[in-house]
Amino acid sequence: xxxxxxxxxxxxxxxxxxxxxxxxxxxxxxxxxxxxxxxxxxxxxxxxxxxxxxxxxxxxxxxxxxxxxxxxxxxxxxxxxxxxxxxxxxxxxxxxx
Amino acid sequence: xxxxxxxxxxxxxxxxxxxxxxxxxxxxxxxxxxxxxxxxxxxxxxxxxxxxxxxxxxxxxxxxxxxxxxxxxxxxxxxxxxxxxxxxxxxxxxxxxxxxxxxxxxxxxxxxxxxxxxxxxxxxxxxxxxxxxxxxxxxxxxxxxxxxxxxxxxxxxxxxxxxxxxxxxxxxxxxxxxxxxxxxxxxxxxxxxxxxxxxxxxxxxxxxxxxxxxxxxxxxxxxxxxxxxxxxxxxxxxxxxx
Numbered sequence: 001x002x003x004x005x006x007x008x009x010x011x012x013x014x015x016x017x018x019x020x021x022x023x024x025x026x027x028x029x030x031x032x033x034x035x036x037x038x039x040x041x042x043x044x045x046x047x048x049x050x051x052x053x054x055x056x057x058x059x060x061x062x063x064x065x066x067x068x069x070x071x072x073x074x075x076x077x078x079x080x081x082x083x084x085x086x087x088x089x090x091x092x093x094x095x096x097x
Numbered sequence: 098x099x100x101x102x103x104x105x106x107x108x109x110x111x112x113x114x115x116x117x118x119x120x121x122x123x124x125x126x127x128x129x130x131x132x133x134x135x136x137x138x139x140x141x142x143x144x145x146x147x148x149x150x151x152x153x154x155x156x157x158x159x160x161x162x163x164x165x166x167x168x169x170x171x172x173x174x175x176x177x178x179x180x181x182x183x184x185x186x187x188x189x190x191x192x193x194x195x196x197x198x199x200x201x202x203x204x205x206x207x208x209x210x211x212x213x214x215x216x217x218x219x220x221x222x223x224x225x226x227x228x229x230x231x232x233x234x235x236x237x238x239x240x241x242x243x244x245x246x247x248x249x250x251x252x253x254x255x256x257x258x259x260x261x262x263x264x265x266x267x268x269x270x271x272x273x274x275x276x277x278x279x280x281x282x283x284x285x286x287x288x289x290x291x292x293x294x295x296x297x298x299x300x301x302x303x304x305x306x307x308x309x310x311x312x313x314x315x316x317x318x319x320x321x322x323x324x325x326x327x328x329x330x331x332x333x334x335x336x337x338x339x
Contacts, residue, residue: 076202076204
């Protein structure tokens with residue numbers, strides 16, 4: 001399954017909004033087959049903040065482990081935020097090259 | 098031909114442009130904060146449009162005076178809720194993306210401003226000592242952003258989880274370097290860490306103050322260091338330059 005993250009907005013800031021997005025994503029997440037991978041596509045995202053990301057990506061990582069894949073992005077905020085989340089959670093994301 | 102910038106506005110017009118009350122302008126005239134012109138022999142206050150522009154572009158001054166003494170500022174800079182802040186931040190992002198030379202850097206600048214602003218709301222919700230919300234002003238030609246709040250400030254916020262924090266300097270150091278949050282046991286607290294890292298490795302400068310602690314990260318040799326400032330800032334005050 002591939003998720004176009006920009007469906008949640010192009011300016012992904014605020015913990016409140018990240019938390020809300022994660023809750024709204026639950027029904028779609030339940031459709032994921034066991035063992036199926038979820039790819040996150042950052043195309044179209046303009047600003048990706050650690051507050052929003054921690055509320056959305058961190059629980060996904062905890063739930064899916066290496067079934068969660070981040071697609072490459074040259075957006076500077078995406079790179080910086082993914083890096084800090086890995087540091088904070090002491091866990092690496094699977095990032096496709 | 099009269100230069101429109103030299104045109105004199107009356108107090109009502111000035112109040113509308115700045116978004117403050119007539120009483121505020123009278124007070125500012127009296128205190129010297131924004132002195133009115135009086136046409137020869139006249140008692141009516143007048144203002145040059147150019148002077149109003151200069152006044153309202155000094156965000157740092159407006160924000161500092163707000164958090165230190167509750168001084169009023171033009172309401173265009175006030176964000177009472179995080180929704181208002183997010184909307185204005187998104188607008189700034191849109192403008193900054195189009196600025197030559199910032200086609201990639203914009204996202205880091207918006208990230209820094211977004212994290213600092215979001216913190217104001219996240220840590221003061223339900224606990225605002227007096228006026229809720231943030232001051233948020235930016236000038237992309239001057240390349241500066243100013244954010245401020247009259248919230249609890251970092252020391253009081255972090256003391257909820259680290260009661261042993263002795264002073265503002267220690268609290269600000271912890272806030273920018275450790276993964277901890279005043280909203281524990283919620284697992285949070287990465288925003289300011291990333292702000293520090295982004296500032297250190299990009300051509301973006303930051304001044305940040307809370308209590309009597311100051312962080313100045315400026316210029317190519319910048320490092321992260323917390324020092325004692327002369328003033329006490331109630332809440333938080335930040336200036337981002339790029």
